[in-house]
Amino acid sequence: MSDRRLGWLLLAPALALLGGLTVYPAIWVIWLSLQYRIPVFSISRWAGLAHYAFLAVDARFWSAAGVTAVFTVASVALECGLGLGMALGLRGQRHGRRAAVALLLLSWALPSVVTAKMFEWLYHPAGGLVNFLLGGRPVNWLGDPALALPSLIAADVWRTAPFVALLCYARLLTIPAELYEAAEVDGAAGVQAFARITWPLVRPILLVTLLFRTLDALRAFDLMFVLTGGGPAGTTETLTVYAYRALFQTLQVGFGSAIGVVVFALVMVVAVGYLRLIGRQEASA
Amino acid sequence: MAPRPARAAAALVVLLVLLATGCRERPSADGPVTLVFKHAKILGPADPVPGLLRRFEAEHPGVRVQSEALTWSSDEQHQFYVINLEGGSPPFDVMMLDVIWVPEFARAGWILDLTPFVPVAERDAHFASAIEPAVQDGRLWALPWFMNVGLLYYRKDLLAKYGLAPPRTYDELIRQVRLIQAGERDRRLDGYLWQGKQYEGGMVNVLEALWANGTRLLDETGRPFPEPERARESLAFLRSLIVSGVSPAWVTAGDEELTRRPFGDGRAIFLRSWPYALDLFELPDSRVRGRVGVAPLPRLPHGTVGAASTGGAHLAVSARTRHPALAVELMRFLTGEAAQRAMTEGAALRPSRPALYRDARLVARDPTLPALLPLILKGHPRPVTPYYLMLSTTLQPEFSAVLVGRKSPERAIRDGAAQVEHLQQSLAR
Numbered sequence: 282m283s284d285r286r287l288g289w290l291l292l293a294p295a296l297a298l299l300g301g302l303t304v305y306p307a308i309w310v311i312w313l314s315l316q317y318r319i320p321v322f323s324i325s326r327w328a329g330l331a332h333y334a335f336l337a338v339d340a341r342f343w344s345a346a347g348v349t350a351v352f353t354v355a356s357v358a359l360e361c362g363l364g365l366g367m368a369l370g371l372r373g374q375r376h377g378r379r380a381a382v383a384l385l386l387l388s389w390a391l392p393s394v395v396t397a398k399m400f401e402w403l404y405h406p407a408g409g410l411v412n413f414l415l416g417g418r419p420v421n422w423l424g425d426p427a428l429a430l431p432s433l434i435a436a437d438v439w440r441t442a443p444f445v446a447l448l449c450y451a452r453l454l455t456i457p458a459e460l461y462e463a464a465e466v467d468g469a470a471g472v473q474a475f476a477r478i479t480w481p482l483v484r485p486i487l488l489v490t491l492l493f494r495t496l497d498a499l500r501a502f503d504l505m506f507v508l509t510g511g512g513p514a515g516t517t518e519t520l521t522v523y524a525y526r527a528l529f530q531t532l533q534v535g536f537g538s539a540i541g542v543v544v545f546a547l548v549m550v551v552a553v554g555y556l557r558l559i560g561r562q563e564a565s566a
Numbered sequence: 567m568a569p570r571p572a573r574a575a576a577a578l579v580v581l582l583v584l585l586a587t588g589c590r591e592r593p594s595a596d597g598p599v600t601l602v603f604k605h606a607k608i609l610g611p612a613d614p615v616p617g618l619l620r621r622f623e624a625e626h627p628g629v630r631v632q633s634e635a636l637t638w639s640s641d642e643q644h645q646f647y648v649i650n651l652e653g654g655s656p657p658f659d660v661m662m663l664d665v666i667w668v669p670e671f672a673r674a675g676w677i678l679d680l681t682p683f684v685p686v687a688e689r690d691a692h693f694a695s696a697i698e699p700a701v702q703d704g705r706l707w708a709l710p711w712f713m714n715v716g717l718l719y720y721r722k723d724l725l726a727k728y729g730l731a732p733p734r735t736y737d738e739l740i741r742q743v744r745l746i747q748a749g750e751r752d753r754r755l756d757g758y759l760w761q762g763k764q765y766e767g768g769m770v771n772v773l774e775a776l777w778a779n780g781t782r783l784l785d786e787t788g789r790p791f792p793e794p795e796r797a798r799e800s801l802a803f804l805r806s807l808i809v810s811g812v813s814p815a816w817v818t819a820g821d822e823e824l825t826r827r828p829f830g831d832g833r834a835i836f837l838r839s840w841p842y843a844l845d846l847f848e849l850p851d852s853r854v855r856g857r858v859g860v861a862p863l864p865r866l867p868h869g870t871v872g873a874a875s876t877g878g879a880h881l882a883v884s885a886r887t888r889h890p891a892l893a894v895e896l897m898r899f900l901t902g903e904a905a906q907r908a909m910t911e912g913a914a915l916r917p918s919r920p921a922l923y924r925d926a927r928l929v930a931r932d933p934t935l936p937a938l939l940p941l942i943l944k945g946h947p948r949p950v951t952p953y954y955l956m957l958s959t960t961l962q963p964e965f966s967a968v969l970v971g972r973k974s975p976e977r978a979i980r981d982g983a984a985q986v987e988h989l990q991q992s993l994a995r
């Protein structure tokens with residue numbers, strides 16, 4: 282057996298598994314999205330691109346797409362900024378680093394539904410801690426269309442900034458102290474040291490983190506599902522929440538799949554964009 | 567959406583492996599038969615279900631009933647059923663359904679037609695508003711297990727202090743809120759709490775406002791908003807509660823628990839909720855113990871008092887059960903009078919049989935039962951249609967938009983009607 286054939290043979294189980302678990306369902310979902318299929322009403326016939334044509338003019342879909350975009354950009358930017366800040370702070374800390382890392386892990390380790398339930402009570406307008414700290418003003422965090430999405434973004438940042446922080450912190454630990462010492466000898470410290478040493482070395486890992494976080498944020502579901510149900514007035518309904526409603530709550534399998542395919546395409550485009558960026562960086566490094 | 571199918575596929579693989587390795591029930595003719603009963607965990611002082619199942623087993627030698635708990639949230643329960651029932655042979659025989667799913671499951675052919683098994687007298691022993699959603703095309707598909715109805719909770723002590731009787735109209739309610747708030751001078755005492763979040767509970771509150779004004783969501787032919795002017799008044803009224811401060815602005819994010827807590831802490835005069843809250847208000851450490859009364863929901867200018875939504879759970883039998891006769895037997899046993907008596911005694915639930923509300927022994931344990939009876943008798947089921955969930959999820963954002971002031975009631979009714987008609991057309995073809 283040639284090396285080449287042996288190589289394929291050894292790859293086969295992994296490929297079969299990947300094919301079975303990802304490629305096959307993906308193709309199946311695309312196939313479903315081209316049909317009218319509502320099992321409860323025994324509706325099952327070809328739709329072609331009708332669902333996509335409807336989505337193009339569906340106000341609810343565009344609202345969900347807008348919410349998804351705002352949520353993704355805002356939450357990922359804040360998480361990465363804050364996460365990097367936390368990591369730098371951690372490195373500069375002299376005592377209690379281990380305790381700090383453990384505390385950071387805590388918020389990340391909580392199941393997201395638990396986080397959501399916790400924030401439900403934190404944000405409670407009458408008895409919630411947030412309003413209590415603000416002096417008892419009854420701010421309507423989750424029921425005001427202007428505040429609901431920012432409130433969800435804040436909850437998401439609380440939950441995932443530590444994840445970014447830990448990854449960046451791990452990278453920071455591997456930067457040899459000699460680099461900074463040498464820089465200091467050459468008269469570069471503070472901002473300059475950050476710009477010339479820390480940033481270029483952290484950037485690759487930050488980019489990978491950014492990729493993870495963006496893909497997660499594009500598929501954001503649990504927080505809005507538990508906290509607001511997509512409301513008020515649909516202002517926190519993301520594409521995945523809309524897809525869930527169509528697919529699992531109202532069993533419009535064809536239509537729901539079409540939304541799913543759009544999310545899938547969006548995620549793929551963003552992922553490929555990031556991977557290119559990461560690839561270019563590796564090539565230049 | 568890639569991850570869900572992937573997860574479903576993974577679950578399928580695991581399931582297939584389990585099946586292949588012999589986790590299969592033996593379909594023998596005279597060996598022991600196992601029935602699986604799928605239901606949500608029953609809350610309350612003592613879960614009566616295990617005892618009831620043992621009693622059924624004792625009465626049916628050779629039959630074992632296995633009780634399996636459903637997840638907590640109603641959405642997840644629905645999802646669980648859909649995946650299992652649509653996928654083929656479901657791993658359960660008798661199942662607990664939210665009343666709003668019964669027409670859908672019947673239409674899908676997932677549950678057994680019970681018409682031949684259940685005598686008419688047995689049907690009639692339940693509330694009509696609980697039987698109505700269980701009947702589709704003249705056939706019976708489920709029997710009620712327990713009952714829910716929307717109630718107006720009020721603070722007996724506060725109303726008595728100002729010499730007031732429970733309000734029969736919403737105008738009265740608003741006047742009472744103003745009077746009591748002016749007299750108490752407590753900035754933290756809210757007026758009227760209800761559920762305005764964008765979810766099924768919010769839908770229920772809007773439906774009740776429609777009924778309170780003598781109109782409804784769908785007419786007999788399924789046309790949405792048959793009297794748009796009355797519907798407009800109902801929606802405008804709900805919004806006005808918030809604008810005028812009779813209800814705090816946060817009711818637009820309020821669900822049952824979020825609204826029950828402040829009332830239970832003594833921080834509201836009125837609350838719209840379900841009967842479960844009553845048990846919690848009367849707990850020994852409750853701050854409002856002995857100070858809470860229940861009344862029918864008030865009316866708007868064109869409606870009648872007590873136009874509350876009913877709810878609750880039904881029991882149905884899987885259409886693919888391998889033991890239909892025994893499964894029906896179990897379902898009838900659990901919805902029967904003796905079982906419902908045990909459920910009422912042991913759990914914080916209300917029976918679906920009117921006779922039990924006058925039962926001396928039950929009333930001695932729960933003195934609120936007789937007062938609930940007329941309220942339930944006046945209750946309305948939510949629109950009984952297989953596409954109720956579609957209807958509800960389509961309209962929820964429209965109603966929510968009115969409550970938060972994003973849309974005028976006219977506009978929401980117009981947009982909502984257009985979407986419902988689109989939905990109906992897509993189902994009719």
